[in-house]
Amino acid sequence: MSQPLHRRTVLKCLVAAAASTAFGCHDDEPPVDDGRAYFPQSVASGDPRATSVVLWTRMVDPDRPDTDVAITLVVALDEDFKHRVLERTGLLAQSAHDHALKVKVTRLEPRTRYYYRFILEKDGQRLGSPVGRTRTAPASGTNTSVRFAVANCQDFRGRYYNSWHRLLQLDEELDFVLFIGDYIYEADSSLVPSTDPTRNVRFTDPGSALPRDMGGGRVELVAQSVSNYRDLYRTYRSDPFLQQVHERYPFIVTWDDHEFSNDCWDAHATYTDGRTDEFQPERRRNAELAFFEYMPLDNTDAPPGAIDLEGVPRYPDTRIWRDFVFGKHLRLLVTDYRTHRPDHLIPEDAYPATVAMDAAVLASLGLTEAFSADAFAYVNIGEFPAQQAVLRGAYVQLAVGAGLSSEEASARAVAAVQGNLALAYVNPVLVAAAQPGAGPIDPVGNPRGLAFVHMGKQDLFTSIGARNVVIKDTFDVYAAWRYATSGREAQDALGEAQEAWLLEAGEGAQTWKVVASSVSTTSMIWDLRNKPDVEPPTVRNRYYFSVDQWDGFPDKRRELFTALRERAGGRTLVVAGDIHAAFASVEHGVPALTAPAIASAAVQEEAGEAVEAAGFPPGTAVYRYVVTEQEATFREGNPGITFVDSDAHGFTVLEVGPEVVRAAYHLIPSSEVRVNYAEQPEKLAARFSRQDFLVRPGVIDVA
Template sequence: MDRRQFLRIGGFVTASVVGVGLAACAGGDDVNTGNCESACGPGWKFPQSVASGDPQPDAIMLWTRVVPAGAGDVASCDAGDFTIRLRITDANHDAVLGSNAALSGGTVLDTPVAVQAIFDHTVRHRVSGLAPSTLYYYQFVAGDVHSNVGRFKTAPARSAAPAQLRFAVLACQDWSINHWGAFDDVAGQELDFVLHLGDYIYETVGEWFQAGPVEARHAPLSLPDGSHGNGAAGASRATTLADYRYLYKQYRSDARLQAVHERFAMVAIWDDHEFSNDCWRDAATDGDGSGDHSRQPGRRRSANQAWYEYMPADIHFSADPAAGIDNVRIYRDLQFGRLAHLVLTDERLYRSAHALPEAAPCSVSAAPLGGIGSRSMVPEALLHAAEARKMAAARAAGEHPLTPVSMLSNAQREWWQQTMKDSPALWKLWGNEVSLLRMGLDGSRAIGTLQSADSAEALVLFSQRFLLSADQWDGYDAERKALMQHLKDHGIRNVVALSGDIHAFFAGEVRDDYRATSGGSPVMVDLVTAGISSDSLFVYLKKAVGSLSAGLVPLVYQTLRVPLPGAGTLELSVNLLDYTLGAPTPTAATLAERLRVPLRGALAQAGLPEARLDATTASVLEGLQSDADFTGRLLALARGLAALHSNPWLKLANTDAQGYAVVTVTAAALRCEFRQVNKLVGDAAPATVVARTTVATVPRDSTEVSIA
């Protein structure tokens, strides 16, 4: 078998052992870099900079992409195979971190590395033989050209007891909406690594959820082959390997995201938008209108390959067509001494179809449910009845009852259970794509509180219990219960999930049976981060709720008109969704405080200079607390919704936010800082990036979550 064929089938990871040099390609065959000419001269560039990932006590995965200087930054080029060099040092180079200054001194490794055209000239090189808990600096060199300097920290020895572990949690970074100023804040933190929970790219361009202000430095995207689905007019979606590669290259062209990768190793999993919104297996919901039935294996394989090529994850991939869509395994675990064990799951590639297909009939109108009804605002009784039928059919066929209703698959679930049971670490951290928290709503109680349903249809449709999203774990309740029962049965404590996907900040208890009369018993904790830039859950529901029923609008928002001397009147949407879901009963001051970030953003879009934004915002908020409409109508409505106690396990709900989280783990407690960012100022990211920090604390051996 020749070398190119081996690389095509076995993946393209090369490897070095410190003290030995270049070792092997993934799979064990020797890498003969002598078959490739060495890059020479000045004609090279590294347009996506460098990255590192999956830190182990003795190993790291390093990444770059290198192309001829005359090639486009984001276009694939026709250059052949060649070799470059990788240099690693343990000497402190913080002074030149992120620059292309040459590394010097303290050389740990200097080795040739093969660059393959078949993998879009990306490099994935695994280095082992490193020392634990050590900062290393690295750089790739092509001819006379140096990449930017990168840095990573290896994990503690598995037997070590580190005093703390500190890392950022990121998710949902849509290029086409809002801004990426949060990455500046991440890059300025002192961290051990960065955890990314998915939606690193968005496969769509120009969809309805991407309509809105965006910073000028993010030019419009143009997919090489993109096709139109059943979404917004003029929108396109990635469908080919070239499309998905283009998105990763374009996203990684942002210097702020590059800076994060240059400074910290990243531990990444995917969610849905790396392939298709709300996907399962190779099924997409954006194709021909048939929703769950649109199976696209070729597109799924292309998405898998592009993710593997561009993310520095230490995982296995096969380009062998015989592997089908299961050609990559991203679920894995990383241990950080005896303090923390990070367990990462894949909740897309193996999951069963949603229990309610879009074509299922509505219980009232008999019309197809569609996306809203099957995956969003889902009738709880209808969902659980469908899940029960699938489980009964599996039992009758002699299968495991969870097989047709699983998010993880039987194999991954068993791996998760065994990994959690055997973990020697104090804290078990679950890198979890979609929230485990029950997010429900009793429609009849809510409508009774509002006393303003606009039609008999609304009363009929919403006089039942609803779940906010069946694409989350609420749609896979039986398997969630099985996982919680496993933790209870084996006395596994200090389990905290770190979740993303829903574009909001949440914190709360995960219970063993949310459907029990008491709401069940708490077993673990879920901490959910908002998206870096994706529009918020609140914005999405605000756009959708009026089309369902105008009488339901007060469950989500109310309009407030704020007169501004010399600047006309601002219309603000007061977020009531937080209280509908379970935010604490507000005072006039706390209700006003929730308006701080959107008000500041509205003032900025109205043209107020940034130097005046904070003072003007504070003045307006102070005035609102003596406004009769605000303290009367709006405050009363928010208090009425909060009094429903729809989800008493929720300790934090902030559904209108962008930002990220910073987690600090010690032997005594886990502390999570939810860092909400300010809105755009004109067409630029704000100079003051972080608007507020909310802290959730989980003490050791407890499922209590305190919020400050």
């Protein structure tokens, strides 16, 4: 028998009835048993707006693995589900989509907490998922601060999600969690097996995966089929702390590269660094399908009810950039850096000697004097047939060593070793070959130009000097010229439609425009120009650590940031990730906060690998400046940096108010990522530190 309804309960029921196709108050809820085993990835919510939210689950019934199964969604104002606002039956968890289900719930009240669960009826039993809670956004005119966490990069293999554990410990009152990329990493655990079987990734259909040659006889499997990508999401979402964060907060998500393929652009992978054609549109579509199945996002402005996963546009018609209004003070602009961007400006398979900007081009730009040194001399190698033959032979040897067949290497040598070639690369090869009649060429009297070797490219088929460790000053000249002569397409990171949307959405000086970028906008520079202990002297340059980041599109970044700053009256803030470090900097007048990785290898570790690959092991001055003393070097190279921690994991919590944005970095040393603190919460809390900052238009201050 129902208990008498109190006046407050009646009022709650009236509010609930106004909110949706309501079912009023239910004091006689039929028993719902624990059905967690049927919901192995638990529940999640996402894309909260003032009157709607997306709710997600994955239902697994081992007795019906290939059957669409009907389940029920219940949404209520209370955790006991006495005051329901929605009960929707007959929702299908479809086998064609790994039994994942996303439901868009509308006609909700702004800035209201809701509880939800999914129910499976089986053999007369009602089996419930874990209970999730979510929260709608404040209405657009509401004068209230908005709090959210920023997270990214959560490699699972052999690592523990101590950062998620810490966020749960803090129990912050958040409006949402912003996850800005690398939710998964596309590889299995072939090369990084864990002694803890719960921290390994194994593909259920390894035969459909893509073998990736890592060199030295090492091969790892990377996701290629839909099955492979689904395995990754299932495995990552098996983590109890990640599940609990999803159960507690709505997520707003975008992707970066590893949801598809490392350092990708458009539908191109970069594993072979130009040795093969890596245009993989079908693999891209497979990756996107799994992402859309597992992420609680609404990128199609879907109608209420179950979201049609079959109808979500995929490559080349993908669009996941979208914006959110949270009250009076925050407009969140979520961008997509990967889908529409062009290739990296320096090809990974570029022949280092190839002259990219000849004497005529430099003269037209007024740069003849700047590049007058002998180091920039070049010749038309066709006028030196003996030397050309030696260079082609050296090319073939390098290409075969990189894995090409003799026939393909010879064909590429003919195509590459011709035309204008820089003596800075040519002459050392000729000296090493020591062939009679094919000695080095005198630079005196020869024209000057800018070649890929002058930007740091030393080898064939490599990311060094192409995507990583690129000489800044020469690269900037080349990038600006390419930008101007390509009709601005060479640096069109966002694509025409997305950029137009971003600039329009960025209008208005009364509201903070927070731009979510999956890659860091902070300029990361190693300045070795005035380091006399750096040897050889030719290495004393300024370097970009990674031009896969926004450093790779410097002119577009400057142009875009200037426009955003002006349109928003200075109230523009960029939050970013990907680089596995914490940064706070001001770039072209726009504050930029880069959140550290949840669990992926810290940038200090990755920089060490890149520098060693470039030929500077521990003990060298180069290694000391760019790895051991990396944070000081970053500060010296970019005076706009207020804060950097390149050897920590964690997350950032922001509070956006009318005038000031408060940012708190919660950090744990990266060395702790392989320690499981699940049963040691007090020890975990003691390992974390906190750094606080105040962001005002164009300024970041230590709080």
